[in-house]
Amino acid sequence: MTMIDWKRALIERLRPLARHLPESLKRPLRAYADASGPKRAMSSFAMGEAEYADKIAAENAIFADQVEVHDLPAIFHYWSNAWLRPEMESFGFSNPDQFFAHYLERTHLELARPLRIASLGCGNCDTEVRVAGLLVERGVRDFVIECVDINDAMLERGRQLAAAAGLGAHIAPARGDFNRWQPARPYEAILANQSLHHVVNLEGLFAAIETALVPEGRFITSDMIGRNGHMRWPEAMELIHEYWRELPQGHRWNVQLKRHEELLEYWDCSNEGFEGIRAQDILPLLIDRFGFELFFAFGNLVDPFIDRSFGPHFDANGAWDRDFIDRIHRRDEAEMRAGVITPTHMLAVLRRRPYHGESRCRAGLEPDHCVRRVPS
Secondary structure, X not given: XXXXXXXXXXXXXXXXXXXXXXXXXXXXXXXXXHOOHHHHHHHHOOOOHHHHHHHHHHHHHHHXXXXXXXOOOHXXXXXXXXXXHHHHHOOOOOOHHHHHHHHHHHHHHHHOOOEEEEEEOOOXXXXXXXXXXXXXXXXXXXXXXXXXXXXXXHHHHHHHHHHHOOOHHHEEEEEXXXXXXXXXXXXXXXXXXXXXXXXXXXXXXXXXXXXXXXXXXXXXXXXXXXXXXHOOOHHHHHHHHHHHOOOOHHHHEEOOOOEEOOOOOOOOOOOOOOXXXXXXXXXXXHHHHOEEEEEEEEXXXXXXXXOOOOHHHOOOOOHHHHHHHXXXXXXXXXXXXXXXXXXXXXXXXXXXXXXXXXXXXXXXXXXXXHOOOOOO
């Protein structure tokens, strides 16, 4: 084990104890840890400036021509509508777009002033444009979403998309690297939609967000919180293989990687760009720094069966396909609540500390429960 690995393991062991310290002690400790900023985060992954520049170039190349970034196969939409949507509706929204709009509208009503919103890692700004449309429909018109991304091609698509929707006044594309983001103004809300799992310098970004939020502001995010590179932890892979053995041979063809997988194989998708590069660190770091107004965690075993690699093989209207996905979902829920596996997705609304307001989550899936513990 290298010195870096040893330090990271020690931090993971001490983190649960540190959470019980009073905020008056935690704040100076976090400030000390933040002092080295991006350099500390980069070094923890042995990433120098040259490697970082190479990954930035790869990331830009990957997404430059991707008009549809979040497109998913039909079986995903069957699963989400059958199982997630009813639970989301008990929290006041039906899908991620409505989730963002719901809490932005709530922020506007509570603060009773124009909203300045930052969206970090916005890509094509498609989510931001849809959310802006929902806000306008709800009567919220005095807001601007500053859409921050490092990819100029995607920002230009966002600018055109907003203009075509008649929402250009509410969308302000801004080039920026969220690994080095330094806010120039305070914000009533900060959004991160499927972008945190691309961030190397999570510590620096979370410190910047905490500083940028007004005291009553909200940090609203939808993201991935599973293993780095979106790989499976061993305990989850073992359960996935149980169901994989039921798959017809044709369903085992990986559409994205163009290979047959007799059993699902490990693949670290962070090797080229930043996809999932520190996904497993997101939740522990959020717990350390923020208070949770909402935490909605879900999904693990079902992921590879409904994603872009294998999901296209499933018939969303087929009886066998639906029953198969339903069985996996029920197993997912049971194993997550039992603490055998941990969720890979979250919707979260975070507040600056000290926060003494309501805190809502799915029963048995509180933030601390959903952090995978380092084996003893």
